[in-house]
Amino acid sequence: MKIDEVTETDYMDSGAACPGCAGELALRLVLKELGEKTVLTTTPSCVGATCSVNISRINTAFPATAATSVGMSAGLKALGKTDVTVMAIAGDGGTADIGLQGLSGAAERGDDILYVCYDNEAYMNTGIQRSSATPPGTWTTTTPVGKERPKGKERPRKDMLKVMMAHDLPYAATASVSYPTDFLDKVKEAKDRTGTRYIHVYAPCPTGWKFPPERSIEIGKKAVTSGACILAEWDEGKFSLTGQSKRLAEDGKELTPMKEYLGPQGRFKHLDDEAIKEIAQTARENLEEYRKLAQAYS
Amino acid sequence: MMSKEVFVSGNTAVATGVSLVEPGVIAAYPITPQSPAVEKISEFIADGEMKSEYIEVESEYSAMSACIGAEAVGARAFTATSSQGLALMHEMLHFASGQRLPIVMAVANRTLAPPWGILNDERDTIAQRDTGWLQFYVESAQEALDTIVQAYRLSEQEDILTPTMVCYDGYIISHAYEKVVVPDKDEVQSFIPEYEPDEILNVEDPKTLGYAPSGYNTEYRVKQQLGTETAKGAIGDITEDYADQFGRDYVGMVEEYGPENPDVTLVTLGSVTGTVRDVVDKLNDQGREVGLVKLRTLRPFPYEQLADILKGTGAVGVLEKDISFGYEGAVFSEVRSALQGTNNVPSMNFIAGLGGRDITMENIENVYEKLFTMAETGESEGRIEFVGYRFSDGKGII
Ligand SMILES: Cc1ncc(C[n+]2csc(CCOP(=O)(O)OP(=O)(O)O)c2C)c(N)n1
Ligand code: SF4
Numbered sequence: 001m002k003i004d005e006v007t008e009t010d011y012m013d014s015g016a017a018c019p020g021c022a023g024e025l026a027l028r029l030v031l032k033e034l035g036e037k038t039v040l041t042t043t044p045s046c047v048g049a050t051c052s053v054n055i056s057r058i059n060t061a062f063p064a065t066a067a068t069s070v071g072m073s074a075g076l077k078a079l080g081k082t083d084v085t086v087m088a089i090a091g092d093g094g095t096a097d098i099g100l101q102g103l104s105g106a107a108e109r110g111d112d113i114l115y116v117c118y119d120n121e122a123y124m125n126t127g128i129q130r131s132s133a134t135p136p137g138t139w140t141t142t143t144p145v146g147k148e149r150p151k152g153k154e155r156p157r158k159d160m161l162k163v164m165m166a167h168d169l170p171y172a173a174t175a176s177v178s179y180p181t182d183f184l185d186k187v188k189e190a191k192d193r194t195g196t197r198y199i200h201v202y203a204p205c206p207t208g209w210k211f212p213p214e215r216s217i218e219i220g221k222k223a224v225t226s227g228a229c230i231l232a233e234w235d236e237g238k239f240s241l242t243g244q245s246k247r248l249a250e251d252g253k254e255l256t257p258m259k260e261y262l263g264p265q266g267r268f269k270h271l272d273d274e275a276i277k278e279i280a281q282t283a284r285e286n287l288e289e290y291r292k293l294a295q296a297y298s
Numbered sequence: 299m300m301s302k303e304v305f306v307s308g309n310t311a312v313a314t315g316v317s318l319v320e321p322g323v324i325a326a327y328p329i330t331p332q333s334p335a336v337e338k339i340s341e342f343i344a345d346g347e348m349k350s351e352y353i354e355v356e357s358e359y360s361a362m363s364a365c366i367g368a369e370a371v372g373a374r375a376f377t378a379t380s381s382q383g384l385a386l387m388h389e390m391l392h393f394a395s396g397q398r399l400p401i402v403m404a405v406a407n408r409t410l411a412p413p414w415g416i417l418n419d420e421r422d423t424i425a426q427r428d429t430g431w432l433q434f435y436v437e438s439a440q441e442a443l444d445t446i447v448q449a450y451r452l453s454e455q456e457d458i459l460t461p462t463m464v465c466y467d468g469y470i471i472s473h474a475y476e477k478v479v480v481p482d483k484d485e486v487q488s489f490i491p492e493y494e495p496d497e498i499l500n501v502e503d504p505k506t507l508g509y510a511p512s513g514y515n516t517e518y519r520v521k522q523q524l525g526t527e528t529a530k531g532a533i534g535d536i537t538e539d540y541a542d543q544f545g546r547d548y549v550g551m552v553e554e555y556g557p558e559n560p561d562v563t564l565v566t567l568g569s570v571t572g573t574v575r576d577v578v579d580k581l582n583d584q585g586r587e588v589g590l591v592k593l594r595t596l597r598p599f600p601y602e603q604l605a606d607i608l609k610g611t612g613a614v615g616v617l618e619k620d621i622s623f624g625y626e627g628a629v630f631s632e633v634r635s636a637l638q639g640t641n642n643v644p645s646m647n648f649i650a651g652l653g654g655r656d657i658t659m660e661n662i663e664n665v666y667e668k669l670f671t672m673a674e675t676g677e678s679e680g681r682i683e684f685v686g687y688r689f690s691d692g693k694g695i696i
């Protein structure tokens with residue numbers, strides 16, 4: 001897909017998200033691709049609380065995103081309405097933490113839903129608390145930087161793409177709002193399948209990451225080009241890297257220095273060069289691991 | 299097809315009731331003692347006797363969430379659970395009633411852990427009293443089946459739109475075999491109108507569910523309250539219509555049993571009602587005028603009827619299988635509040651059957667003896683008695 005093929009039609013009504021919010025943009029883009037024959041589940045999160053859409057939507061309870069969508073899908077089937085896409089959108093907290101059980105259950109059963117997780121790497125709606133998707137080295141309000149804990153969050157983040165791949169679902173991918181055509185190509189792939197489809201889209205958050213709102217797209221790009229976030233796709237048992245991540249891992253393209261990605265973000269300002277080097281090293285290792293996975297599942 | 303008689307367990311009766319309604323979506327998770335009910339529903343579907351989408355969810359939380367999703371797009375939904383499963387659903391119980399989704403759920407009452415136990419008491423559903431659901435407590439497998447059918451018509455009534463729990467005591471009803479009359483499916487279908495809700499998620503007419511206009515929470519809640527209040531009249535009408543069409547009359551929200559104007563009256567609910575009926579018969583045969591009031595619904599709470607029934611009696615006992623720690627049995631509190639404004643009839647709370655402890659006829663005869671003493675003296679010797687308390691430290695009466 002080319003960017004000028006993206007429809008002008010907008011299904012977002014109004015929004016109260018912060019300026020530069022990439023989570024809001026993620027939903028805006030997905031809906032453009034899915035179109036009006038969609039019913040949507042949202043949940044407590046920045047997107048659930050701030051976005052208003054002009055397609056049918058239920059704002060369910062925080063752990064209930066997947067199961068509510070599953071019920072909608074079954075209900076539509078029972079009523080013979082088979083041409084409607086049931087889509088869910090939740091944050092990283094709503095997905096990797098409190099909603100994981102319901103999502104796992106749906107994916108294992110193969111329930112017919114398209115689930116989008118927009119990942120801003122913390123609980124933003126409640127004031128920047130860590131989630132299991134928060135990367136190591138991050139300051140959040142529940143992983144504050146202190147004498148005893150100079151790095152902020154310590155443990156690695158949960159890799160939701162791998163978690164979902166372990167369910168052997170028809171389609172799963174990571175994407176970034178900073179690469180909208182790659183993202184929408186994936187939404188398009190996911191739309192036409194049956195079963196549980198999962199898209200994990202990285203969505204920088206100026207408020208929680210502490211950078212100026214006009215830099216969201218640029219920071220999102222650096223997340224990918226530094227190797228901190230990886231674009232990949234699982235398609236009926238085949239795994240591949242896509243877009244910039246493919247170029248970095250397979251075509252030998254240079255990684256952006258990690259400092260260029262982390263530096264502008266206030267949530268990393270406590271990190272010294274040594275800590276940044278460590279993060280860069282982990283990113284290289286992750287990228288290499290993904291490259292090998294792509295080889296193994298080609 | 300005609301109605302037929304079968305000899306089945308309460309769980310099978312519940313499953314059969316659901317098969318007659320044939321909701322679009324069933325989402326359930328197994329738990330003792332409800333499991334055989336959902337197994338039976340799965341069998342009906344596998345055998346083609348029932349056409350419903352069955353979601354084998356991974357938890358009760360998801361079961362209720364999926365029912366919510368199904369009803370939100372306009373499909374009928376059903377689930378069943380017990381005890382820990384019901385507790386796990388708690389958040390979504392509020393969601394279902396708040397969103398005005400007329401889900402029907404059967405609950406095989408079971409005690410809550412710890413101490414772990416699979417046997418019956420009613421602490422599980424009584425703890426969910428304030429979730430905005432209508433609650434029926436049934437006495438038999440037959441009543442469970444019939445109440446499930448009635449519940450769909452009740453919940454879906456446009457001016458009610460409130461979900462219903464049909465509570466049937468674990469083991470005592472769920473696993474006991476009874477002769478049950480299974481009504482004709484077409485007749486059941488004609489008893490419950492087509493489900494055509496206005497406020498659903500569809501692609502033709504986009505809308506958002508889950509919010510009220512900001513600042514209108516109170517008005518939203520008033521509507522909810524009015525819906526549940528409206529259910530009072532509707533329960534009477536629906537049970538009457540049901541009696542006309544199917545020949546079984548559950549009277550409404552409360553049933554009186556025994557002589558008119560009894561000297562003392564015991565209020566109870568659920569399966570123990572059957573045992574109390576026998577005691578009432580026995581004592582009345584001995585010339586002692588004792589009465590029984592069966593509470594069929596806890597929500598809506600029939601306080602006007604109760605006040606009317608109980609105002610002339612000499613003493614009131616409430617026998618229930620739950621306790622609200624720090625106070626008393628929840629049903630007792632409700633009954634006493636209904637008695638406000640009537641004359642000062644002495645009342646006492648009898649808590650029994652916790653964790654499946656048998657409630658014997660002798661237990662109930664003792665309760666009636668106590669009520670007679672209270673009627674004579676005009677006062678009770680304690681507020682709460684834990685029936686059959688085993689220690690000899692005298693702490694069974696508080
Ligand atoms: C059961 C429950 N626990 C906690 C909350 C409070 N809560 C609302 S949104 C949220 C965090 C959302 O984080 P995430 O899913 O990452 O979305 P984000 O706000 O970051 O976009 C929390 C903890 C809730 N609504 N429900
Ligand atoms: S806090 Fe972040 S995710 Fe939430 S609305 Fe603001 S920018 Fe968007």
Ligand SMILES: [Mg+2]
Pocket residue numbers: 091092093118119120121122123124131
């Ligand atoms: Mg988040």
